[in-house]
Amino acid sequence: MRYLSDYHIHSTYSFDGKQTIEEIIIKAISMKLNEICLTEHISFNREDNIYNSFDFKDYENEIQILSKRYSGQINIKQGIEIGEYHxxxxxxxxxxxxxxxxxxxxxxxxxxxxxLRKNIAENGITYTYETYFKEILYFVQMGDFDILGHLDIVQRYAFKTGGVYNFEDYKDYIYDILKIIISRGKGIEVNTSGLSNNLLFPKLEILHMYKDLNGEILTVGSDAHTTNRVGEKVNYVYDILKDIGFKHIFTYNNRKIQEHSL
Ligand SMILES: [Zn+2]
Ligand SMILES: [Zn+2]
Structure with a gap:
């Protein structure tokens, strides 16, 4: 049996989350997920509406209470999604x-x-992709994190204006990004939030390159902000990863990694 885990979910503790933690848990159990990790936004950019947006003690307490209530049905982890660590x-x-x-x-x-949307509008698609990949390259060299979130997410905002990039155009940046991630023992996320528009973050070419470079560490996340998307396409993405040749999917406990067969 596969160990199904959704490792990117936002509850109302995130400024843009529209679902309570308990609503997420009930949906995740109905989707037969074995584990979920909540990943609320944390930002230190004072201009950002995410800034200092929730009380971590409340978050932690609520997860503890709900973990007991649903014990034996699902494992619940407490994580965060950070922006612009560097x-x-x-x-x-x-x-x-x-x-x-x-x-x-x-x-x-x-x-x-x-x-990113504003950057595309003001500076154009090419500038935004190029600057984004450069920024990621800098961040992965020095950042403290477990998994790089939704690599190539610029697509989410660019595709409506025909701005889905060519892998070849940014291949050198992507190669360097993946090499550093692997050498630092970190991993990448496969984010399913674009699949309704036929977009996977990251693109399949990136996943193949990661495999060719002997990258192994992967999580899959829906990036759900609403209950209907919890666990969305997780099993489907596991199939894709298995087809590419990956053997494992990973979960975390106290920032220690655990592997599960795909
Ligand atoms: Zn994000
Ligand atoms: Zn997110």
């Missing part, structure tokens, strides 16, 4: 020391202090 290193390092975290997704949501 700009707020000291704040994040302090935060990681002071809080009990099972798992950290490291993401880039902003360039030049502005969202």
């Amino acid at each position: 700009l707020y290193k000291n704040d994040f390092d302090k935060y990681f020391k002071e809080h009990n975290l099972d798992f950290i997704i490291g993401s880039i949501h902003n360039l030049n202090g502005k969202g």
Whole structure:
């Protein structure tokens, strides 16, 4: 039996989450998931509406209560999704020391202090892709995180204007990004939130390259902000990963990695 896990979910503890933790759990159990990890947004950008947005003690307490209530039915982990670690290193390092975290997704949501959508509108698609991959390359060299979130998420905002990039155009950046991730013992996320538009974050070419470079560490996440998307396409993505040749999917406990056969 596969160990199904959704490792990217936002509850109402995130400024943009529209579902309570208990609603997520009930849906996840109905989807036959074995484990979920909540990954609430944390940002230290004062301009960002995510900034300092929730009380971690409340979050932790609620997870503890619900873990007991649903014990034996599902495992629940407490994680966060951070943005732009490289700009707020000291704040994040302090935060990681002071809080009990099972798992950290490291993401880039902003360039030049502005969202990706805004960057595309103001600076164009090519500039946004190029700057985004450069920023990721810098972040993965020095960042503290477990998994790189939704690599190539620019597609989410660019595809409507025909801006789905060619892998070949950014292959050199992507190669360097993956090499560093592997050498640092970190991993990448496969994010299913674009599949309704036929987009996988990251693209299949990236997953093949990761495999060819002997990358192994992977999580799958729905990035659900609403209950209907919890666990969406997780099993389907496991099939894709297995077809590419990956052997395992990974979960985390207190930031320690555990592997499960695909
Ligand atoms: Zn994100
Ligand atoms: Zn997210």
